[in-house]
Amino acid sequence: MARRYEENLLKALRENARETEFQGVKVLVKPVPEGAEDGDMDPRLYKSMKMLPLMKHFIPKPKKDATVLEQIQPLRKMFGEYKGDILVEEGVDTERVEVESADGYKVPVRIYRRTGGGTDLPMLVYYHGGGFFGGGPDIVEQMCKTLVRDLDCVVLNVDYRLCPEAHYPQPLDDCWAATCWAYAHAEELGAAKKKFAVAGDSAGGNLAAVITLRDREEGAGMVGMQVLLYPAVNVAGKETEFYHGVDPTQYRTSKKHKKVVESVFGLMNSMMNGGENMLENVYLQGNLPPEHIYASPILDDFHDLPPTLLAFGEHDFLAFEDFAYARHLTKAGVPLKTIVYRGLGHGFADQIGVMPQAEDLMGEIADYMKQVL
Helix, strand or coil: CCCCCCHHHHHHHCCCEEEEEEEEEEEEEEEECCCCCCCCCCCCHHHHHHHHHHHHHCCCCCCCCCCHHHHHHHHHHHHCCCCCCCCCCCEEEEEEEEECCCCCEEEEEHHHEEECCCEEEEEEEEEEECCCCCCCCCHHHHHHHHHHHHCCCCCEEECCCCCCCCHHHHHHHHHHHHHHHHHHCCCCCCEEEEEEEEEEECCCHHHHHHHHHHHHHHCCCCCCCEHHHHHHHCCCCCCCCCCCCCHHHHCCCCCCCCCCCCHHHHHHHHCCCCCCCCCCCCCCCCCCCCCCCCCCHHHCCCCCCCCEEEECCCCCHHHHHHHHHHHHHHHHCCCCEEEEECCCCCCCCCCCCCCHHHHHHHHHHHHHHHHHH
């Protein structure tokens, strides 16, 4: 299918980006591609969300005695719907394998390579988002294929087990098993072990950051780069040197879009918290303290981490912990590229062909892989 936007908007995102420094962190700021006032929402996002202030009053609230599974079912359905287009249909081959996890579960994994691609290629293992309870490989497949289009590389898309039916450590073990398998089979897949990266968005960003930590803690030496797209890095919600909670009044919001931005933030905040820590209840289920670095990687000491690309929208409800994470990385001297997209909130990267920023971000990942690996 054709893009739902003119290709010149991709050019505008590149040409009008500006690098700045904020609180000691170098940040590449990507503007709304058509141009906008400070604090405006992207017009595509605004169009899809402008009725939310009226609709939010009619969104049913979960019953007080509802189980965790009952609470997440409507969200699972929402997160399971692909909102992008099929931008890459040809030129990328897909192979499906199963990898054995720690408890014997067979983890489905999709492998994407260019048709007639090269050898000694970079490799990236991707973990989808969805709050640990939703999403899936279909949602991020076009992201993976677009990356292969932009950079001759090998990308693996991991279908790890979802919660609350599963719980820690099963999703992490599934991702770890797939990552170890990919590294062990790199050469036969046409990739090079020395050019190995992990990536994920939202909850998948948490998993990517934790896989990197586990790689360091176990001395595996696999991960040469991590890509974290609006990652959930503080499941515990603990204050750190640079994280002091969420304050939506710090958003730059224009007067004309203020109500919608606040409604989107309120909706996301209520979905993910609902008065208590949903991610902890859904994912950890008492099997790991939320303060552990394998749950909240922002609580790590940040030693010996690989180059990192971190990207999020300026109105993301996770922007506060994500920017704090960037400050911790910077203080520790970790090579870092931080990208902030103006006018966007959470969960835009999988909208390939609909949001030009999604396609632009895949290009940025490709460029950073060329630079680092």
